[in-house]
Amino acid sequence: MFRAQERRCAGLARRPPLPLLLLLLPPLLRCAAAPRTASPRILTAALGEKKFQFDTTEKHIAVYHEQGSSSVLVGAENKLYYYNFENSTRHVEPFGVNRSKSMCRNPEEATNYLTLVGKYQGKVLICGTNACQPTCWNWVDGKKESGISAQSLAPFGLNKNAVVFIDGNDIYSTVKKYQYNGRIPRFRRVRGSTELYTSDTVMNNPQFVKIVAIKQEEAYNNKIYYFFREDNPDWPRNPLAPRKISRVAQLCKGDRGGSGSFSAAKWTTLLKATLLCVDSATNRHFDWLQDVFIIESDHWFETKIYGLFSNEWGYSAVCSYSVGDISERFQTSPLKNYSGKIPAVRPGECLKGDQQTPPETFKVVDSYPEVALQMNGKIIFYSKHHYHQIGVHEVQAANGVTYSVLYLATDKGSIHKVVVLPKGAMNILEIQPFQSHAVILSMILDHSRNELFVASADEMVQVPMATCGAYKNNCESCVLSRDPYCGWINEKCTSIYEHDNGTVLQSLSHDVPQDICASSDYRPPSRDSSSDYVKNVTVTPQSRHFLNCSEESHYANYTWYHKDRPVAHCSSGHHHCLHFIDNMTDELYGIYSCTSQEDWFNQTVKTEYLLKPSEGVSFRYAASVGWASMPSLSFWLGFLHMIAVVLIIR
Structure with a gap:
């Protein structure tokens, strides 16, 4: 039944011609009330955020931020931005090109996109396309200087498959060395130790996602892991297999x-394994790796890898893997499709000192680079939202327990804050960092400052991780948020970093005790009682009117009441709870209250007092429009706004 209703709603969500909106309103409202996956609270303007605007809308950016610093460097087209969020210091350095010396076949590519900004050998290294002549500079004391050769450090033009990773004196890259050859993507070590590249047979049309370095007890065992997607060789033979x-x-x-x-x-030590992310409860497979985030541990084998995946429906899931499990899988798994004898030096084995991999080992690993056993991740979170970036922060709450908090960037330009609780992950807050809808191009977590640095094509925003003001200043909303950064103290929802942990009231579980806020004199509100602010609204008789209650917590149910009688109910998971009055009659005037119920906590969040205008006002209104029952311009504007809201919800 729900699937049929969902299909009807999907059809209605296609924007109909304006004359049909009135006919479609009742089914649209029914669709707005259809059950959906719960979303978090909405924070439209992040409390305590700071921002700076770019000079122009940028096609591409590369952001560098040093942990613990209040500044950012943003590489863009023909320029480098520097901004310090603490003192508002701003500087723009030009990195233009001489178009007359361009090596580009397409004149539109004769520009300089700065694609790499990072720390290398004690200096900030900046590399760009430079009109198809990749070039690197050093950034020293606020000035640019000539740098190292840019071969394989910057692409010849914008390339989404170009990934560069700096690890000490070594630089690893997926950027091709030459402009018009080298069609097969390779993974290279291009600076530092011996320059190496992957054989053309070990990957099948790879799309690179992330590169990380993992140190072990013995230096010779230190590893580089890189994550990628590739065409599935099993797909042509098995039509049910995923293509990627x-x-x-x-x-x-x-x-x-x-x-x-x-x-x-x-x-000569390359091995690859399949990453699986499967929701065992529903048997949903998530095959498309979007992003990877690493949480390092003092013990290398406990280092966690969080993978963000999506499926063909655009749904998302987060799975975690331990480096210890991945390392063991590479060391013990047989090679896929290989039935011969394993050489004395096992494929993928790291050798001490100056030893080189023997030819017989290289021959095997070059032909059979994939291990047979797959890597099964532990699913952490599943959502119908489509995410494309992930960040993970571990925070110690007031009870001394450390909780993992996922920051997931949606394709709609918002960030979902997800806390991993003992009984499962919970999506507790939606942060909308920008004034208007914009795609998130970069998201960096500063673990020491407890801040997010988020960039769109137009601006860079600094957002505190502890956004406790989003939960209102009442104890119930604060503790029901399950936010490990926030707690109730001194009659205020406050960041745990601002007070001693032992004095902060929190509840980080799905089942929050009902008496946790006993000292706050909790009592359910009366249906007709007004909230702190009552809005008086004059409504013409026989006209149409709608009431809109924005839902702050999407784990709550919202209900509109009139004269202590429910007139509209909205289940959790929406942005707005709407009540439409088709024909305003005498008995419909009076106080309307919107109340929320989340677990055991009820509160009135909005109250409107619908008033009947005086006869003189009604006469003047009728004279101006021709007849009294005709809706006003303000009504139509509000009505169209409501329709837009409903369509956005879908």
């Missing part, structure tokens, strides 16, 4: 290439 498959590949940092001429410049 997500992978993790391992390389030994100490890899020096092979001893033979064919393998001397190639990685």
